[in-house]
Amino acid sequence: METLLNDFSPGLFIVSTILLLALIALMVKFAWKPILNSLEERETGIQKALDAAENARKEMQNLQADNESLVREAREERDAMLKEAREIKDKMISEAKDEAKEVAAILIQNAQASIQQEKQAALAEIKKSVAELSINIAESVIKRELASKEDQLELVEGILKEVTLN
Template sequence: METLLNDFSPGLFVVSTILLLALIGLMVKFAWKPILNSLEERESGIEEALAAAENARKEMQNLTADNERLAKEARTEREAMMKEARAISDKIIAEAKEDAKEVTTKLIETAQASIQQEKQAALAELKKNVAELSIGIAESVIKKELSNKADQLSLVEGILKEVELN
């Protein structure tokens, strides 16, 4: 430390101090304002960026809410469409069953009518055959003119055995 005090020069100190003060003065006059301006610009840029980030966050929240709303509406619409499709499907199936019942009923009625006609035709044929048989028996009985009842019965039984029913 003693060497510092021995080497100390008051003139050099004053000149160094004046130069330092002049440098500080020049810095204040020419450099201080641009430095403060750049700091203020940076601060305002950061604030703007934060505001933009906040706006973007709010917009993302709005978009998310809109997406959720649209998805919910789409689900609701899909469910309504599915319900309508099921209703149409059920209606078509019911109509098909109804048509099938009607066709089946008509076929059954037609078959029953046909059976009834066949039955009537068979009965008419049977009556005709019985009538012809009766006439044939009567002719045979009359031709033979049997006086004995036992002979008549045996003749009728013999004729019945000979006749074949269709």
């Protein structure tokens, strides 16, 4: 420390102090403001980047919420469409069954009517056949029984009496 005090020169100290002050003044005048401005710009840039990141995060959350909402709405719409399709399918099946039942009922009625007509026609044909057969049998019996003219005259007179009495 003594050597430091022995080598101390007040002129050198004053010149060094003036140079230091001049250097500080020049730094303040020319370098301090640009350094502070660049620090402020950097701080502002960082803050803007942080704000932008925060906004992007919020926007991403909003987009995710919107996406979830859209997905939910799409699912609901799909479920509604499937339900409507099922209802339409069931309705179509029911209508087809009803129509088939009506057609079947009409066909059954037509078939029954046709059967009834054919039955009546068959009965009429049977009656006709029975009548013809009866007439043929009666002719054969009468021919055999009325081989003589006397028997024939008696039969004709008996029939005429019955016809006039009735």
